[in-house]
Amino acid sequence: MPPAPLSRSGKSRRTTDSPISYFIQKALETPGLISFAAGLVDEGSLPVEEVGAAVAGIVADPLTGRAALQYGSTQGLPELREQVLQLVCDADGVRPSDVNLTADDVCITTGSQQLLYLLGEVLFDPGDIVITEAPSYFVFHSLLQSHGAKVLTVPLDEHGMRMDALESLLERLRRSGDLARVKVIYTVDYFQNPTGLTLAVDRRAKLVELARQYSTNHRIIVLEDAAYRELRFTGADLPSVKRFDPKNEFVVYTSTFSKPCSPGLKTGYALMPPDVMAPLLHLKGSHDFGSGNLSQHVASRLIASGAYAKHAEHLRNVYRKKRDLMVQALETEFRDFPAARWTVPAGGFYVWLTFDGIDTGPDGPLVPAALEAGVLYVPGQFGHVFDDTDSVPNNECRLCFGVATEDQIPEGIRRLRKACAAISAGKREKVKASV
Amino acid sequence: MPPAPLSRSGKSRRTTDSPISYFIQKALETPGLISFAAGLVDEGSLPVEEVGAAVAGIVADPLTGRAALQYGSTQGLPELREQVLQLVCDADGVRPSDVNLTADDVCITTGSQQLLYLLGEVLFDPGDIVITEAPSYFVFHSLLQSHGAKVLTVPLDEHGMRMDALESLLERLRRSGDLARVKVIYTVDYFQNPTGLTLAVDRRAKLVELARQYSTNHRIIVLEDAAYRELRFTGADLPSVKRFDPKNEFVVYTSTFSKPCSPGLKTGYALMPPDVMAPLLHLKGSHDFGSGNLSQHVASRLIASGAYAKHAEHLRNVYRKKRDLMVQALETEFRDFPAARWTVPAGGFYVWLTFDGIDTGPDGPLVPAALEAGVLYVPGQFGHVFDDTDSVPNNECRLCFGVATEDQIPEGIRRLRKACAAISAGKREKVKASV
Numbered sequence: 086m087p088p089a090p091l092s093r094s095g096k097s098r099r100t101t102d103s104p105i106s107y108f109i110q111k112a113l114e115t116p117g118l119i120s121f122a123a124g125l126v127d128e129g130s131l132p133v134e135e136v137g138a139a140v141a142g143i144v145a146d147p148l149t150g151r152a153a154l155q156y157g158s159t160q161g162l163p164e165l166r167e168q169v170l171q172l173v174c175d176a177d178g179v180r181p182s183d184v185n186l187t188a189d190d191v192c193i194t195t196g197s198q199q200l201l202y203l204l205g206e207v208l209f210d211p212g213d214i215v216i217t218e219a220p221s222y223f224v225f226h227s228l229l230q231s232h233g234a235k236v237l238t239v240p241l242d243e244h245g246m247r248m249d250a251l252e253s254l255l256e257r258l259r260r261s262g263d264l265a266r267v268k269v270i271y272t273v274d275y276f277q278n279p280t281g282l283t284l285a286v287d288r289r290a291k292l293v294e295l296a297r298q299y300s301t302n303h304r305i306i307v308l309e310d311a312a313y314r315e316l317r318f319t320g321a322d323l324p325s326v327k328r329f330d331p332k333n334e335f336v337v338y339t340s341t342f343s344k345p346c347s348p349g350l351k352t353g354y355a356l357m358p359p360d361v362m363a364p365l366l367h368l369k370g371s372h373d374f375g376s377g378n379l380s381q382h383v384a385s386r387l388i389a390s391g392a393y394a395k396h397a398e399h400l401r402n403v404y405r406k407k408r409d410l411m412v413q414a415l416e417t418e419f420r421d422f423p424a425a426r427w428t429v430p431a432g433g434f435y436v437w438l439t440f441d442g443i444d445t446g447p448d449g450p451l452v453p454a455a456l457e458a459g460v461l462y463v464p465g466q467f468g469h470v471f472d473d474t475d476s477v478p479n480n481e482c483r484l485c486f487g488v489a490t491e492d493q494i495p496e497g498i499r500r501l502r503k504a505c506a507a508i509s510a511g512k513r514e515k516v517k518a519s520v
Numbered sequence: 521m522p523p524a525p526l527s528r529s530g531k532s533r534r535t536t537d538s539p540i541s542y543f544i545q546k547a548l549e550t551p552g553l554i555s556f557a558a559g560l561v562d563e564g565s566l567p568v569e570e571v572g573a574a575v576a577g578i579v580a581d582p583l584t585g586r587a588a589l590q591y592g593s594t595q596g597l598p599e600l601r602e603q604v605l606q607l608v609c610d611a612d613g614v615r616p617s618d619v620n621l622t623a624d625d626v627c628i629t630t631g632s633q634q635l636l637y638l639l640g641e642v643l644f645d646p647g648d649i650v651i652t653e654a655p656s657y658f659v660f661h662s663l664l665q666s667h668g669a670k671v672l673t674v675p676l677d678e679h680g681m682r683m684d685a686l687e688s689l690l691e692r693l694r695r696s697g698d699l700a701r702v703k704v705i706y707t708v709d710y711f712q713n714p715t716g717l718t719l720a721v722d723r724r725a726k727l728v729e730l731a732r733q734y735s736t737n738h739r740i741i742v743l744e745d746a747a748y749r750e751l752r753f754t755g756a757d758l759p760s761v762k763r764f765d766p767k768n769e770f771v772v773y774t775s776t777f778s779k780p781c782s783p784g785l786k787t788g789y790a791l792m793p794p795d796v797m798a799p800l801l802h803l804k805g806s807h808d809f810g811s812g813n814l815s816q817h818v819a820s821r822l823i824a825s826g827a828y829a830k831h832a833e834h835l836r837n838v839y840r841k842k843r844d845l846m847v848q849a850l851e852t853e854f855r856d857f858p859a860a861r862w863t864v865p866a867g868g869f870y871v872w873l874t875f876d877g878i879d880t881g882p883d884g885p886l887v888p889a890a891l892e893a894g895v896l897y898v899p900g901q902f903g904h905v906f907d908d909t910d911s912v913p914n915n916e917c918r919l920c921f922g923v924a925t926e927d928q929i930p931e932g933i934r935r936l937r938k939a940c941a942a943i944s945a946g947k948r949e950k951v952k953a954s955v
Contacts, residue, residue, distance in 0.1 A: 088732070088735060088739050088767075088769040088770065089735045089736065089737060089738050089739045090738060090739065090795075091642075091643070091738065091739050091741075091795055091796065091799075092643070092700075092703065092738035092739070093642060093643060093799055094641060094642060094643055094644055094645045094648075095645055096641055096645075096803075097641065097642045097643070097799045097802075097803065100799065100802045100803050100806060101802060102802055102805075103802075103805050103809075125590060125591055126590065126591075128586050128590065129586075131585070131586045131589040131590060132589065133579050133582055133585030133586060133589060134579065136575075136579060136585075136589060136814070137575060137576065137578075137579030137580075137585070140571075140572060140575040140576075140579075141572065141575075141576065143572075144568050144569065144571060144572030144575075145572075147568055150566070150568030150571075150572070151563050151564075151566045151568060153784050154566040154567065154568060154571060154782040154783070154784035154785070155560060155561065155563065155566060155782075155783055155784055156560055156561075156778075156783040156784070157784070195630055195807075195808045195811065195812070196808055196809075198806075198807070198808050198809060199807060199808045202806055202807050202808070206529060206531055206532065207526075207528055207529060207532045208526070208527070208528060208529055208532070209529055210529045210530055210531075213529075224805075224806070224809070227805065227806055228806040231803065231806045265527075268527065297523070300523060300524045301524060302524060303524050303525060303526065303527035304523050304524045304525065304526050304527070306526075332523075334523040335523065343591075347589040347590075347814075348589070348590055348591040348813065349588050349589035349590055349591070349592070349812070349813040349814040349817075350589070350812065350814055351808070351810070351811065351812040351813060351814075352812075360525075360526055361526065364526075364528055364532045364535065367532075367535045367536060367537055367538075368531075368532065368535050368666065370537075370538050370659075370662065371535065371633075371637055371659075371662055371663040371666045372630075372633070372634060372637050372807075373630045373631055373633050373634045373637070373786070374538075374631075374633060374659070375786070376630065376786065376812075377630070377784070377785065377786035377787075377811075377812040377815050378783065378784040378786060379571070379782075379784040379785055379786075379814075379815060379818075380812050380814060380815065382784075383814075
């Protein structure tokens with residue numbers, strides 16, 4: 086006799102498998118497949134020697150070795166928090182005191198993903214509202230579903246989240262009395278996952294201004310996910326949204342060592358207002374009372390030795406070349422293709438490809454045709470949520486050039502073109518057959 | 521003008537600072553203090569060379585180096601899951617197939633603490649009931665408070681959780697109609713934190729039987745926290761509670777590499793039924809989509825090379841000696857002390873000291889007297905919850921011999937005796953004064 090069934094929590098019942106599990110499984114099962122789907126980092130440039138040297142340095146002295154192998158603190162290694170603060174402030178061209186920040190305002194997390202989760206736990210009750218970009222990072226949407234938060238979206242244009250649309254949405258919520266439920270405005274503001282687009286500098290200031298303006302009875306937090314910031318390969322860095330929050334009141338800035346260094350360290354960080362930090366640390370105490378201490382010591386040593394900055398510079402060259410290969414291949418293969426267009430990101434991992442007239446969705450014809458041709462992408466649909474609308478675009482693809490090799494990139498785009506051609510031919514056949 | 525206040529979630533409002541934060545802070549602020557409070561591990565025996573060698577081995581080959589520095593999977597490194605399964609089954613003297621387990625039933629977490637949190641998230645809605653030992657691990661109680669779970673407790677005797685009392689409690693809950701809210705029975709069954717007591721073998725079988733018997737409409741999960749199992753220094757290992765769950769239905773077994781190896785790796789693991797695993801992994805996907813991959817590769821290599829087993833053996837000798845020093849010091853200092861008694865643990869880190877007539881609580885006289893004398897303990901009261909009763913014992917101390925050095929242990933106990941004497945003298949003064 087089978088045992089009685091589990092009685093699961095409401096939160097667990099809201100939490101489903103990742104929408105892309107099927108795609109990851111397919112990638113593993115299909116030999117020879119070129120994957121533009123997984124958001125993994127470039128394999129060949131992982132800092133194997135650098136991490137080896139950092140650990141060798143740590144264990145060379147029993148004192149530093151023991152410090153790295155003992156428990157750390159819930160908030161994270163103090164010297165790493167100082168370094169992170171300096172990194173972000175240097176990038177923004179300010180001193181920490183200019184923006185009312187100290188290392189006490191920095192928390193180290195198990196990747197930036199844990200920060201996204203914890204902040205949600207601090208703020209969201211089921212039914213609360215989070216405003217995201219359309220499209221946005223689909224793992225964040227899964228997390229919001231766990232928390233029972235309601236997602237409302239703001240469209241993007243080539244300069245990122247549209248502030249006029251955000252303002253209209255906030256105004257509409259104010260009028261309907263729903264502003265009280267708005268907790269967070271989320272932006273992936275550098276080379277966005279999934280579109281590769283970057284938020285323009287004037288919109289950064291405006292975003293903080295809107296959060297402040299609509300924080301009438303409670304504070305609306307801007308969650309700035311800067312995971313890809315350090316992987317800019319064209320143009321000058323832009324100041325963070327956090328830079329426009331000089332009193333450290335409205336913006337939580339999060340980033341990670343996963344992209345510009347190594348995902349295996351699973352070390353992220355965040356800067357936030359003190360009254361967000363305190364409850365977040367209480368929850369983190371229950372989660373794990375501190376992220377991996379050895380990894381934090383490794384990250385700290387890589388920054389101190391200069392290896393981190395040098396490696397990030399190397400990665401910018403690696404990914405610039407990959408971006409160029411992908412964009413060139415798209416121009417070659419899709420130049421003559423009716424109404425195909427794509428973003429040309431200035432950093433990060435992602436190109437966003439849009440078609441007219443091809444259904445790229447998980448149940449559409451392109452997914453199987455692409456698999457047949459030996460290439461995998463993430464259907465753009467996963468980046469969208471059904472909010473107030475009853476349909477989302479189903480003609481977009483996220484193409485990640487992070488993990489595919491330089492040889493694979495042009496070949497993968499050729500295969501995608503072949504898959505598109507096969508569908509178009511199939512359509513013509515169908516049209517003929519129905520005539 | 522200050523910004524509008526945050527509007528925090530119900531969960532965040534239920535989550536408070538750790539009760540022992542004050543004590544940790546005191547320990548940091550007081551030079552020369554001997555701390556029996558922090559549950560840290562012995563500093564001198566941390567496996568600095570072993571971890572150094574493991575990482576050197578990993579980075580020596582670019583392929584293994586890159587594998588360790590890339591993203592891992594949500595469930596954890598497959599080879600480490602195989603090794604963990606074998607470790608636990610070897611300790612229990614069974615083959616995995618005897619107890620219906622494969623590596624698919626193993627999950628790697630950010631310390632065992634994360635497993636405790638995630639399992640709570642899978643199962644608990646506010647108002648659900650968790651049965652724990654009295655006293656129990658206070659960080660688990662904090663976590664239950666976050667989840668809004670109600671704690672009911674079962675007393676311990678020298679053989680661990682009393683099964684007659686557990687059965688009475690379950691029967692009472694059945695009669696009152698509250699059985700439907702009982703989700704978990706939690707036991708720290710090897711050298712319990714905080715008492716050092718171990719669950720007797722016949723009670724292990726009985727515990728699973730009771731869970732099965734009372735799982736009438738939904739399943740009651742036994743959560744076995746075996747964090748200290750590998751640190752046994754007297755007598756033979758006992759089979760796990762999990763060993764008495766041959767179909768893998770009722771027991772979630774969790775343990776960690778923090779105690780028998782290194783807390784800095786922050787790597788724990790758990791074995792659980794498949795229908796617990798699936799929703800737990802969905803939640804872990806939202807938390808972090810996988811714990812630190814480099815740390816998992818290090819743990820796996822330490823096990824494969826034999827360094828892990830060798831190191832655990834070394835630690836058993838280290839902690840046996842520390843236990844002996846503490847127990848000897850207690851005999852020397854408290855032999856003539858009226859009604860002081862203490863446990864003599866067969867493993868782990870903790871001695872449980874009970875007085876008659878001295879208030880050991882956070883607001884009692886012993887805490888400041890001990891600080892004055894230069895020693896710190898954890899008030900036993902923190903291990904208790906106010907469940908159906910309106911009072912908990914306030915005459916107990918948790919003494920951890922994990923982090924104090926061999927020299928500090930006898931000196932710390934001398935200081936504690938001095939503090940007790942000062943209070944007793946103070947009391948006599950008061951009595952005299954009031955006569």
